[in-house]
Amino acid sequence: MITLTLKEPPSVPLEAEVLSPDVTAELSNDAIRALPVYLGKRQRRVDDFFDVDGASSDQITIHGDASRVKWIGRAMTRGRIRVDGNAGMHLGAYMSGGAIDVSGNASDWVGAEMSGGAIRIGGNAGGQIGAAYRGSNTGMRDGTILVGGGAGLEVGMRMKRGIIAIGGPVRDFAGLQMKGGTIVLGSGAELRTGAWMMRGTIISLRQLPLMPTFLYAATYVPGFLRIYSAYLERLGFTLPCSEQQGAYQRYTGDTSVPGKGEILIWAPRGA
């Protein structure tokens, strides 16, 4: 286990893509300390900002308020990162394996363009979760992202596969231009959910304002939901799927594209 304790939050953003299991797996303690991080435009050392314990491990723990530390876990393929505190932008971007756990909050671009692995955020996250970077055709290609709290704009924008589940409220454009995969909105979302969707499934446990290009299809409990529900239950996320409790209103769209996506809105029995 490698333990990094942030001495104090950096004055401007710190870019620390070296904080990745792939980088630290074979390195000595001295080598880890000397890894380059970027404070604004200046190249510095990891140990200018962190106390470093341990060596040669793909298990990393970070203590402290790292909300200004960007690119933690970038492109990782293995191992585990635990952040006991907050994490900055681009957490786990491009990752393809391994796991990241953040006890506090994360920022924008969590899991951007990732293709595998799992990210869990205990608190809130920012926008563009599992999304495509600007101009890019495709976002998340696979993997799992779970956020206990709320999230910002463009969650799952242009994602192709994988699961994103957000417990708290989500802002506009969740599932924008989605191509596939699943987004679960535990507390619903604000405007324009599923806008310009091509394929994929958005499941909302609260009522949602919808785009005029989504059409009501049916009310039922889709069979595949039981599988998703079991999977998410193991991860601590509850997805109702019993006909005793209620059913899902299914809307298809976005007809402007035209897309074959679906939004499933939970309607509890007796509501």
Place this chain on the structure above:
Amino acid sequence: MIYWGGNPAECHPRHFTKYTLTQKGRFVPLGRKGRTMVLVDIRETPSAKAADLFLQIRPGKDFEMATALRAIVKGHPVDTALVEETGLTVAQLQDLADRMKRAKFGVIFFGMGLSMTRGKHMNSGAILTLAAEMNAFTKFVCMPMRGHGNVTGADVVLRYTTGYPFGVSLSRGFPRFNPGEFSTIDLLVRGDTDAALILGADPGATMPQPAIDHLSRIPTIVLDPKVTHTSRLARVHITTAPTGISAPGTVYRMDEVPLPLRPALASPFPTDEEVIRRIRLAVAARPAWEPPAHVTMAIA
């Protein structure tokens, strides 16, 4: 022509007469009578007087209306009730779509009523996509109605020198782009910078309070012909000659046509260019800092 989310009569006062509505063109010999002008806005501004058709849309519904239009143009179904939440009916949108298809040459001009309201770049994206898709039926183009100053010129020059139009960071020695991360308001609101040089803008007058507070805290330098709101909270203000009046250069029109500026009056103050050159030379003469020789990882 469709003006959407803008008030050209007041904000771009020569637009109608010089470019769009009243000019007699070789292929529009009747001038105004040969054109149909549609205004889409949340309130009836003076521009509505010039419109053949004014569509009053509810605030915050432009994205929905443009998306619904995309579906209607293609003959795809929409939800009637949800369309009506925009303040317009399906019938009105169908009528607009039909008029657009019947045009020989259509154009949508969209303004800050779209790009600066909830949805931002997606509002602009919706209009641009609508115009692109209209080309399956007839010739259609689309243009943003840009703000004052040489904002287009800055966009053009940034693009050819850095590859990106705005929100550019050079902190890693090469250009990177990420609106929301490197764009000005976001940097200032989050307090991600420890110095600022302001040229040709007055954020102290226009930006959210947290951004202004941050500018007051850090060393801020202002270059401007006038003492501005930002100057008053800055560490240094340098008065420079006003571009176009006393300083030469090139300005780019909204459609990226370059035009030369021929200054008419002398000024006792240096140009922005002279000041920046001198600052740059002074910084280069300082030996304290070397940029890193390598990028250790392909950060993007």
Place this chain on the structure above:
Amino acid sequence: MLRITGGKVYDPANGIDGVIKDIYIDGGRIVAPADEGPGAEARGAKAARAIDARGMLVFPGGVDVHTHVAGGALNFARGLVPENQRAARKFLHTKDRRAGLGGMTPTTFATGYLYAGMGWTTVNEAAVPVLTAKHTHEELHDTPIVDKSALLLMANNEMVLDLLEAGEVERARHVVAWHIWAAKVYGVKAVNPGGVAAWKWGKNANALHETFEGYSTLTPAKIIADLAHIVDQLQLPHPLHLHCNNLGVPGNVATTVETMKVLEGRRAHLAHLQFHAYGGDGWSNMRSEAAAVADAFNRHTNLTCDAGAVLFGDAVTITADGPWQHLLYQLTGRKWGNLDVENETGCGIVPYVYKDRSLVNAVQWAVGLELMLLITDPWRVFLTTDHPNGGCFWRYPEIVQLLMDVEFRKEQVRRLPEAAQQRIVLGDLDRQYSLFEIAIITSAGPARALGMSNKGHLGVGADADVAIYPEQPDKDGFLFSYPRYVLKGGEIVVEEGDVIGGSEGREFIVRPEYDAAIEAYIRPLFQQAYTISFDNYPVELERLRHPEQVNLPSTPA
């Protein structure tokens, strides 16, 4: 004084084919050897530096006769594809070099470094609209090291087309000449004649001998013939540079061959000929007609061409051919940018990926190579990819390998889908290019076609633009990818693969003769049709920091 000693020199313009000899450079030019001729002692005494080129190949600097690297269309493309910029090669800011991004639409500084880094030292920007020429010149100025020239878009200029329709070719000549000097350029470009004017109506000009929207009798053929005539009359160093009608369309071989007939008796340069050599009548049966095009081309000795070859991988299509680009947008269903330039031209941008599994793309890949192998005279066919349309210019070394190594080439053909192999002839072609011929198609030939007498060769008086390559390719195995040294105007700009700075390069321009009274004709028409002031239209000579005016036979004093 600089000496390059012991290298194997390829200088086709002077008949030198791999001869080991020394090259002498002084004052930015190739000079006679130090130990010969008058003043020899004085020269010998000045010999300051020697480059040991033993075991290396010495070439005249590359000349790219057709590329899109500067101006409004290219800059629009940059904005359209930030994802490409993210993936592009990064140029870090150093004491000697500016920051930049390579990739498919390189930033200006990076463009100069990428070309020089490959040994190319002269670049011809193939498409400039008059209205935005100031912008093009600003970008060219910011493109370091290489010398530049630029071609002016004229074949959809409505003032010119009106004159041609009225049969006033003489007056049109003065108007064209006036525009060339107004824009401060080197030559004339014609793109899809009539088609881009028709695109203002959402239409195209698909038939050479039929009129098009907005006109009643004028045909693309007449525009082509008249413009070629005008360029010849003006005695411009480079002939009319033509992007034929029906680019990219299956079956367009007929248009291309017919265009060659229209051009009989005139000089002309056919651009990116690969895109104009297709048979079939639809995407499902599209095939190569490179043999037919090459055959017609070989017979028409008044013509030169550039290949416009395709390479598998990412590209960005950028052309003034607005209607074609809209079609490509409908085919790909992804991004599209379109710009109309009032009264003059337009442009369309569509990012595109050439896939070796696609039958159409496989045929395109083959056609470019087939043309270069079936056209017999290397002095008339030049190596380009119509950058960035067919592929990026910094991948030219890959094409060189395909031309020089028949086994490697046939192996690539065998990897294509079986159905594609039935539609091409590339697998049957055994010709291999020699280094001498490569030097022709990448340097000597384009320099001659551009009329640049001091470029493309290493004879006395030539500009000292020299590329020195290791005899055996290293790293990824492409000759030309990593020159050991590159000199530009006698200055070493690349050493051991690293760009070490260099000066700003010149822009070649011409001032053709025209009757000054033509301005009285142009001004009122301009003020009526354009939305800017006539006085703001021409490019000020001062805007070009390093112009070099090339004298024409009849240049006014």
